[in-house]
Amino acid sequence: MPKTLIEPFRIKSVEPLHMTTRADRQTLLAQAKLNVFLLRAQDVLIDWLTDSGTGAMSARQWGAIMTGDESYAGARSFYQLQAVVQGITGMPHFVPTHQGRAAEKVLFGAVCQRGQIVPNNNHFDTTRANLEYLGVDARDLVIPEGLQPALAHPFKGNIDLARVEALLKTEGERIPFGMLTVTNNTGGGQPVSMENIRAYAALLKRHGKPLVMDVCRFAENSMFIKMREPGYADRSVRSIAEEMFSHADACTMSAKKDGMVNMGGFIALRDDRWVEPVRNGLIMAEGFPTYGGLAGRDLEALAVGLEEGLDEDYLRYRLRTAEYLGEQLEAAGIGFVKPAGGHAVYLDARTVLPDMPVEHYPAWALCNALYLEGGIRGVEVGSVMFGKRLDDGRETYHPMELVRLAFPRRVYTQSHFDYAAEVIAEVKAKARDIRGVRIVKQPRFLRHFTAEFDWAT
Numbered sequence: 515m516p517k518t519l520i521e522p523f524r525i526k527s528v529e530p531l532h533m534t535t536r537a538d539r540q541t542l543l544a545q546a547k548l549n550v551f552l553l554r555a556q557d558v559l560i561d562w563l564t565d566s567g568t569g570a571m572s573a574r575q576w577g578a579i580m581t582g583d584e585s586y587a588g589a590r591s592f593y594q595l596q597a598v599v600q601g602i603t604g605m606p607h608f609v610p611t612h613q614g615r616a617a618e619k620v621l622f623g624a625v626c627q628r629g630q631i632v633p634n635n636n637h638f639d640t641t642r643a644n645l646e647y648l649g650v651d652a653r654d655l656v657i658p659e660g661l662q663p664a665l666a667h668p669f670k671g672n673i674d675l676a677r678v679e680a681l682l683k684t685e686g687e688r689i690p691f692g693m694l695t696v697t698n699n700t701g702g703g704q705p706v707s708m709e710n711i712r713a714y715a716a717l718l719k720r721h722g723k724p725l726v727m728d729v730c731r732f733a734e735n736s737m738f739i740k741m742r743e744p745g746y747a748d749r750s751v752r753s754i755a756e757e758m759f760s761h762a763d764a765c766t767m768s769a770k771k772d773g774m775v776n777m778g779g780f781i782a783l784r785d786d787r788w789v790e791p792v793r794n795g796l797i798m799a800e801g802f803p804t805y806g807g808l809a810g811r812d813l814e815a816l817a818v819g820l821e822e823g824l825d826e827d828y829l830r831y832r833l834r835t836a837e838y839l840g841e842q843l844e845a846a847g848i849g850f851v852k853p854a855g856g857h858a859v860y861l862d863a864r865t866v867l868p869d870m871p872v873e874h875y876p877a878w879a880l881c882n883a884l885y886l887e888g889g890i891r892g893v894e895v896g897s898v899m900f901g902k903r904l905d906d907g908r909e910t911y912h913p914m915e916l917v918r919l920a921f922p923r924r925v926y927t928q929s930h931f932d933y934a935a936e937v938i939a940e941v942k943a944k945a946r947d948i949r950g951v952r953i954v955k956q957p958r959f960l961r962h963f964t965a966e967f968d969w970a971t
């Protein structure tokens with residue numbers, strides 16, 4: 515067998531990249547106030563800002579789009595997608611939303627109350643924000659291994675069952691349900707094992723609590739289980755996904771990830787008790803229950819995308835791609851969250867810039883350096899994203915300085931990854947020249963999106 519794992523698709527439609535020189539990028543980054551979020555996408559060569567909604571659809575999906583039924587109520591496209599979602603999740607109630615955070619807002623709005631606590635391995639930002647907005651305490655209880663970037667562990671996304679149990683014993687009456695995010699994006703795109711899902715669901719059940727899963731990357735998680743968990747190697751990924759869902763009572767999905775579409779999401783519910791408040795909330799925020807913020811053509815593309823996202827040749831290539839970049843980083847002596855995640859690789863900026871003081875935001879500086887060196891756009895996950903300026907003017911910092919490189923699905927080829935590995939190694943070789951930054955203007959919340967910077971002196 516040749517050892518090169520090829521992209522399991524041919525390219526039928528292409529989008530040219532706009533080449534820039536280093537001098538161009540210096541001007542463009544200065545115009546963007548040293549914040550890559552403020553660049554125009556056309557000035558980015560390799561856009562690894564997110565894997566969300568940035569994938570390429572297949573010819574089959576584009577074909578399905580033409581068959582979309584745009585009826586306001588009862589569209590055929592709705593029933594078709596509902597059957598696909600019911601088939602995979604085993605849950606009878608399907609509620610479409612325009613994306614993942616809308617699913618969160620509608621579900622939490624229907625079932626949560628002020629003063630409650632929701633445990634999770636790690637809440638994604640929007641999940642946390644939607645809970646906190648309702649006065650709910652979003653508690654992150656990932657296993658301790660999940661917090662150590664350099665430590666390799668097959669299921670770093672697992673939730674710490676002992677801490678969940680302690681919380682259920684002391685604060686049980688305040689917990690409306692338990693959550694679990696697969697894969698654990700905030701923790702590095704790390705999977706959760708079936709053993710952990712099963713035990714967590716059973717623990718919640720003993721305390722009379724439902725399990726709500728955040729399943730944006732359920733297919734990648736299922737493939738990791740097949741590859742890493744004893745007893746699953748010969749099972750189909752689809753049957754593993756079905757088993758995962760069988761432990762959940764409800765789920766929220768951003769279909770912009772493993773749904774293989776540019777926009778979409780849903781809620782699925784196993785029993786009837788939340789259906790009515792959820793549908794009522796949906797009508798107010800998103801639309802009639804048979805379209806929920808999406809066009810009929812979007813529902814069609816998602817029905818195909820959910821099936822394609824479970825294709826094993828695709829998933830094997832997908833996970834191998836991240837691992838392949840990880841191997842090249844390892845060879846170049848660049849630290850990253852190990853093992854490589856499903857949808858992303860998280861660089862540890864401290865291994866490139868060990869001497870840069872945290873006040874100069876090393877992960878932000880690395881992000882800028884990747885753009886200047888090779889036109890690569892990643893996301894800082896460090897003290898700009900998670901630190902804060904306090905009212906007395908002091909700053910708080912984040913314990914980790916990471917840069918997330920998240921990979922759009924079916925978009926970049928192996929040569930793009932080889933190029934990126936070269937650029938990252940080159941950045942490390944020139945680390946002495948990398949300049950830190952200082953914040954000159956920032957909003958009060960979610961400052962990384964719009965803050966403006968200057969070079970630190």
Ligand code: F0G
Pocket residue numbers: 563564565566613614615616638640641695699728730768769770779920
């Ligand atoms: N849950 C997880 C685990 C996510 O990663 C995201 C989005 C959401 C929920 C929200 O879904 O964007 O459709 O509203 N993550 C993207 C990212 C934005 O870049 O990681 P959404």
